Amino acid sequence: MGIYSSLVEIVGKDRVSNSAADLYLYSRDSGAQPPGRADYVVLPKTAEEVQKIVRLAGSEDIPITPLGGGLALSALVVPQRGGIVLDMKRMDRILEVDEMNRYAVIEAGVSQGALREYLKKNHPRLQHSTPEAPPTATVTANTLIQGHGHISPRYGVNSDMIGGMEVVLPTGEITRIGSCALDRKWFTRGPMPELAGLFVGWYGTTGIVTKISIKLFPKPAFREVMVFQTDDIDLLPEAIFEVMYLDLAEDFFLITQEKPDWMNHAFLVVIVSGHFKEEIDFKKKVYKDLFKQFKGRKTIQFVEDLHPALEKRFLDVPPLAALAADFRQGGGFQYTGAILPIDKVPEAWRKGIEIAHRYGMICSYVHQVLLGNSIMFGFNYSFNRADETDIEKAQMALADSNRVTLELGGMIWKGEKPAQQMVLEKMDPNTAELIKRVKGLLDPKGIMNPGNWERE
């Protein structure tokens, strides 16, 4: 029996395609990377179907690439060597919300928007960490690429919020990790050997996660935004340190945009929340006082008359971040997600402006502070998908900002293939070898999303 027929036998005729139109679409994403090549697209509904497909791929020696919302923008799940794309979005059940123990068990295809709305309707006192991505992004894929969300400055990155997972291994076994491996509760992934780490940050090269448990957090009744602005970039590390040291912010990000002129400042956007009005008023007062007294005074000013549209944009969860894709009226957007130490922000800030100008772009930044230890510094590039030159410029700008990130001692979040090459080249050879060994151990046939985390 051929591969197509075997896939049809597993999931049914309506859920398999090898038509040119579907393959075209599943061979590319919205970022600036060149297309890959898919041979089949399959839409599984259950872990058992995923298991059968993985076993088939293993026996036929063909690659298999799992796809969530497809919004990483760096072609992480664009197949590089053909094979099967597994679009996981039919696995869209929210299986359980344990309110007392504050976690939700969901299938891999559940979107951010669906979980958020479900919690709002059924468990309004709880929330999950929602990334600054369209609501079609899936919760599971975001945690697996070490994404972060609107409460990450307080609670950490989203991959730290995994309480358990179900994984189909490249050899076909369905495995559970965390307390769910012992009992029916999915409340914690330890204490036990950190097996979740075998699947977080690997971009699907070590297995296909079919379910996760995600931690839920209190959803305070009151939530407000405060914006401060400065033109002195060198003040930013200390300002970030102080905001985070006070430990009163729910979310904290930095933005700027060279045009229009009124946006051409560094804005520190601090979101405070609380169960009580008095609590939020207190937090606002503390932060206002902080910057009143900060350094030479008035160097970082409170923005008194924040435009209502901006206030909404800052408070929206998720925000309409995708709007940046149309800055050049061309539908393309990608960024280097530099995970930087806080003290490197001024240098990165200046270098990023240089890079944008080098390629004729207007600089625009959105950076999110992650706890107090690092910042996700976004070197953002919009481009026109209808203009090959514009796409090449975006690729070159990405290469430059990837290089700057590594030069500054940073790491690259969900980097595209060339970025992964840079990281592997710079990495301690023993670490790179360990990555290779782990992959080889779990995926001896090398069928899982090949091309990622491997040297060319």
Add this chain to the structure above:
Amino acid sequence: MRHEEILHRCFRCGYCKLPGDYSDINCPAYLRYRFESFSPGGRMWLIRAWLDGAVEADERLQEVLFSCATCNNCVEHCIFPKFKDQILQAFIAAKEKMVEQGSLPPPVRDYLTTLYKHGNPYKMPQKKRGDWAADLGVEKYANQAYLFYIGDVGSFDERGVQIARSAAKLLGRLGASFGILAAREGPDGNEARALGETELFRHLAEQNIKVFKELGVEKMITLSPHGYNAFKNDYPELGGRFQVFHYTHLLISLLTGTGISEQPDSGPSRRVTYHDPCYLGRHNQDYETVRQILGLLPGIELVEMGRCKADALCCGGGGGNFFTDLVCSGPETSARVRVREAADTGAEILVTACPMCTVMLEDAVKSQNLEDRIQVRELSELVTEAVFNTGRYHGHI
């Protein structure tokens, strides 16, 4: 191709697939197929690829394009201003190009051919167009206040005929002055236009406009929101400028002031939920008329579905799919999802104001075995029951 210049600007963020609260899939074609190709963004990219010669207009691409139910959810929820206004027009333009090339799924080809040959998709003789009203005493149009335009479904579909009769009888009992065209009525062409058969649409529209003008029509009401949409939005540029209303617009003015809402409540209320037809709601921004009518009725309690008004999930019947069936089969069709959503409100009646929606939803109730939980009514039927048949109303109308 018209609107070609916007195709590459789609980022495929996917807001177009969702309702305003992001809770679920709100695009009928994507819900049915679940391949990204069938989402508005996927369709946008594939049209670009087709124009660039990267993919061919094969069977699958035809299916991708012609499964669009033209429900306007993508236009409503896309986050890119101005760009969004052209999304659906771009899809229709691509279908036009496919029609020009003769690249059509067989059911679409058959629908358009039958419409052209027979003047209706049911292969019925034109002289039978007025048969639905044979025993009702409905007058032919001759300078009454309104022309009542019925359309193909109301004239020929078995269930549609019941709805046409119900609406005509109700309006008559309430004292409306209207007449029908009977054998002089032609198809409104809304579905032909949505399927990209622009020339056929133009031909049908010009025939209708000629008849309307000959008869001195100034004001018209339509049974179907689809016809309402065509007459209101597309006929003017072909010279057909009339005062166009959906029949519910006349109905509310007839009911208002009758005192029906002041009748003493003499029994338990019936819980009703309302399905917004896309061509009344999202295409023409009328979300309130039917709700106001329901608010006037004695013994009716309106409960809303989670997805309503601009967020309503389409029944899947628009864009010609009522006839071509491209998104209407399988367990996850939007009509089936919609009736489950309606039943989950606890309503015993699912009311709508469109003959196509009524048929689609009734079929879905049967296939979902929900007959014991919920029944589908077209609005005029519910109004008739509530006002005249329940014994609650004791007024003079």
